[in-house]
């Protein structure tokens with residue numbers, strides 16, 4: 001019988017963990033089949049697996065890569081528990097401790113405390129007084145969001161609507177984030193800098209997501225006018241500072257992948273809006289040249 005060691009050396013088995021699309025709909029992760037193909041071509045055996053598939057045998061893989069588990073923000077506790085369970089059975093990327101830390105956007109406050117330029121953020125947990133800004137436009141959104149779900153922007157005179165939004169989040173047990181609406185996003189857009197295998201991979205830019213007057217519970221277009229982007233040195237520097245401030249997990253495992261979203265602050269300088277270390281959309285269709293780089297880094301992590 002082939003030993004596990006020999007098998008690993010020969011063809012690492014890699015699970016690409018994704019979400020289960022609703023009955024009759026296609027997956028929104030268009031990169032997934034491309035990535036599986038590239039991994040298979042590069043000598044691995046890759047399999048696309050639903051993260052919440054009770055029949056999945058995670059121990060059977062050399063590496064489980066969290067790719068597009070895009071339904072997790074509805075069920076964060078279940079997802080973090082899953083990551084911790086899988087990490088006991090095999091190697092998980094990113095590591096479970098990183099997943100736990102990054103699924104709660106209070107990490108932005110930690111980044112700010114370590115001196116990383118970030119979007120100024122206040123947190124309002126259930127039970128906290130509804131202290132909303134008065135003199136400027138602002139954003140209210142949850143600490144566990146994706147796809148701009150439950151996010152909206154308000155002018156000071158829209159306080160009643162913002163209070164209803166806040167109450168609705170607090171009823172669900174969600175903590176709200178309150179940030180100034182950064183106008184830089186309307187002009188310079190939001191830039192997503194992707195890192196893979198410890199190096200800068202590629203970047204993309206998208207337009208503003210929160211149109212004025214859009215209801216918090218409306219579906220938003222998450223990546224409007226997405227295009228290839230060459231980051232300026234200042235953007236790269238902020239992204240690298242953010243990554244350097246990520247707390248080391250207990251096993252000190254490095255990050256396999258990371259996406260840092262930056263926008264221009266009111267001083268015109270880039271600041272971090274989001275650090276995505278769980279399931280970043282890699283936008284490989286914009287960057288076909290990155291496909292073999294990503295496949296190679298995944299295979300290296302599996303060996």
Ligand SMILES: Nc1ncnc2c1ncn2[C@@H]1O[C@H](COP(=O)(O)OP(=O)(O)OP(=O)(O)O)[C@@H](O)[C@H]1O
Pocket residue numbers: 119139141145146147148149151179180181182183185190207208209210222273274
């Ligand atoms: N303070 C802000 N100023 C301006 N625009 C904002 C602000 N906060 C959020 N937005 C807009 O809302 C979008 C979604 O916000 P954010 O990225 O924080 O949440 P998300 O739900 O994690 O979204 P996604 O998963 O799509 O990245 C941003 O891409 C941006 O266009």
Ligand SMILES: [Mg+2]
Pocket residue numbers: 261274
């Ligand atoms: Mg975002």
